[in-house]
Amino acid sequence: MAARGTPVQGAQVVGRVAALLRLVGRKPGGTSLPGLVRESGLTRPTVHRLLSSLAAEGLLEHDAGTGKWVLGPEIFLLGSVAAARFPMEDIARPSLRRLAAETGESAFFSIRRGDETVCVLREEGSFPVRSFVLHEGVRFPLGVASAGTAIMAFLPEEEQEALLGDWAAHAGGFAVGHPAELVRDNLERTRLAGYSVNPGLVLEGSWGMGAAVFDRQGRPAWALSLTGIEPRFRPDRQEFLGKLLLEEAHRMTAKLQGT
Numbered sequence: 001m002a003a004r005g006t007p008v009q010g011a012q013v014v015g016r017v018a019a020l021l022r023l024v025g026r027k028p029g030g031t032s033l034p035g036l037v038r039e040s041g042l043t044r045p046t047v048h049r050l051l052s053s054l055a056a057e058g059l060l061e062h063d064a065g066t067g068k069w070v071l072g073p074e075i076f077l078l079g080s081v082a083a084a085r086f087p088m089e090d091i092a093r094p095s096l097r098r099l100a101a102e103t104g105e106s107a108f109f110s111i112r113r114g115d116e117t118v119c120v121l122r123e124e125g126s127f128p129v130r131s132f133v134l135h136e137g138v139r140f141p142l143g144v145a146s147a148g149t150a151i152m153a154f155l156p157e158e159e160q161e162a163l164l165g166d167w168a169a170h171a172g173g174f175a176v177g178h179p180a181e182l183v184r185d186n187l188e189r190t191r192l193a194g195y196s197v198n199p200g201l202v203l204e205g206s207w208g209m210g211a212a213v214f215d216r217q218g219r220p221a222w223a224l225s226l227t228g229i230e231p232r233f234r235p236d237r238q239e240f241l242g243k244l245l246l247e248e249a250h251r252m253t254a255k256l257q258g259t
Contacts, residue, residue: 013050016040016042016046016050017050017054019040020036020040020047020050020051020054020060021054021059021060021071021075022139023036023039023040024036024060024069024070024071025071025075025137026137026138026139027137028135028136028137029066029068029070030063030066030068030069030070031068031069032067032068032069033047033048033051033067033069036051036069051069054072055069055072057072057074058072058073058074059071059072059074059075060072060075061073088109088111088120088121088222089121091252091255091256092109092121092222092224092252093121093123095107095109095224095248095249095251095252096108096109096121096122096123096224097123098244098248099123099224099226099244099245099248100123100124100125100126101126102244103125103226103241103244104125104126104127104232105125105127105226105227105228105232105241106122106123106124106125106226106227106228107122107123107125107224107225107226108121108122108123108147108224108225108226108227109121109122109222109223109224109225110147110148110210110222110223110225111221111222112142112151112220112221112222112223113139115141115142115163115170116139116140116141116142116148117139117140117142117145117147117148117151117223118137118138118139119135119136119137119138119139119147120136120137121136122135122136125228127228127232140174140202141170141171141172141174142155142163142170143163143164143167143170143171143178143183143186143187144171144174144178144201144202145198145201145202145208145210145225146196146197146198146208146209146210146223146225146226146227147196147208147210147223147224147225148210148223149183149186149187149190149196149198149210150190150195150196150210150211150212150220150223150225151212151220151221151222151223152187152220153186153187153188153190153191153196153212153220154191154212154214154219154220155219155220160187164180164183164184167180167183171183174202177201177202178201182201186198193242194211194242194246195209195210195211195242195245195246196209196210196211197209197233197238197242198210199230199233200230205229205230206227206228206229206230207227207228207229207230207232207233208225208226208227208228208233209225209226209233209238209241209242209245210223210224210225210226210245211223211224211225211242211245211246211248211249212249213249213252213253213256214253214256214257215256215257216256216257216258222252223249224245224248224249224252225245226241226245
């Protein structure tokens, strides 16, 4: 019997496997073994052993050409089955298409997973110069990037303070560009305007705006966002973009709440 409070070995392995799958899934082109070792904090032998086991089950594949690890076919099959339980494509895609068509910017749909946001859908805009910071599978801590700011701004105050109280640990590598006081200011501006603005904090010159989508309990669970280069997000255009984001976010919220 494991002592009370001591993680069971099997549970620890599951946690490590899940972490590696998420790390690989963050980059469509895959991730190298040294990169996974660095990002996971695990030893090289442990990472290699887990990757080999996942590859044997078809959950990961090793690209011999690039030397990187990528998601395998079993992930696609599992995702296809799971998609039937989460029909967000049908609900979100029309809003993404309207946003991309009306603004020319790339539009995205992100979901909240614990203390992170995960981008799950994208619709390319017509404007020829784009920002490539955001794509399917990218994860950001809540409070970072436009989707995470839009969601965090409308969480209960105690949940916000729990994240802000240990901000460096929560934000990780993004904490340098997102100091806690700046994040507090961004959250307040988001609550007042209804939509968030990310002024190139993740990557200089790459701006974004977002609006939260609420579930049946009135909690922010998803977000719509637009990203592009700085000249496309000047103050005189932000009001126009914010209005469109809020209209589509309200439309989605109404559908999800059955109103």
